[in-house]
Amino acid sequence: MAEYVPIRKPGAALVSQASATITGGQLVAVSGNGTVAPTSGATAAWLGVAAFDVTSGDKVTIHSVGEHELAASGAIAAGANVIPAASGAVAAIGAGTDYSQVVGVAVSAASGGKVRVVLR
Numbered sequence: 214m215a216e217y218v219p220i221r222k223p224g225a226a227l228v229s230q231a232s233a234t235i236t237g238g239q240l241v242a243v244s245g246n247g248t249v250a251p252t253s254g255a256t257a258a259w260l261g262v263a264a265f266d267v268t269s270g271d272k273v274t275i276h277s278v279g280e281h282e283l284a285a286s287g288a289i290a291a292g293a294n295v296i297p298a299a300s301g302a303v304a305a306i307g308a309g310t311d312y313s314q315v316v317g318v319a320v321s322a323a324s325g326g327k328v329r330v331v332l333r
Contacts, residue, residue: 227260227275235273237265239301240283240316249273251301257313259297261332280331285323293319295330303330 232248235241243258244250252259261277286298289305296314298304303316321329 224278226264227277228272229260229275231267231269231271231273233269235263235267236301237263238281238283239263240297240303241273241275241301242297249275252297253299255296255298255304255310255314257311259314259316263301276332278332280320280329282327282329285326285328287323289319289323289328291319291322295319295328303328 229249230247231250232244233250235251239251241249241260241263242252242256243260249260261275262281262283264274264276267273284300284302286302286304289295294306294315295303295318296306296310296316306315315333317330317332319328319330
């Protein structure tokens with residue numbers, strides 16, 4: 214019997230090509246066929262957190278699980294569900310937001326423009 218090998222194992226990092234300049238620590242989303250860019254707003258197409266700085270056309274490693282310190286867009290309380298925001302940041306979920314966009318849960322309140330988030 215032939216052996217099946219998964220494309221990616223849960224918990225393992227992803228690698229994709231950047232379609233824009235990305236700074237390590239930014240939340241990234243699918244931007245095209247096999248490419249990613251920093252999130253520009255709420256989207257269900259987010260993939261994870263960029264591991265390092267890259268320019269357009271470079272390969273980037275993306276962490277899709279774990280706890281990360283991310284840029285906070287506005288006030289975020291500990292325990293709040295967060296969604297993608299502009300510039301690869303996260304924001305507290307608002308009323309009427311599609312829950313498919315939830316990135317994770319804040320495990321700290323936003324402070325100094327940063328928030329600790331456990332990705333879902």
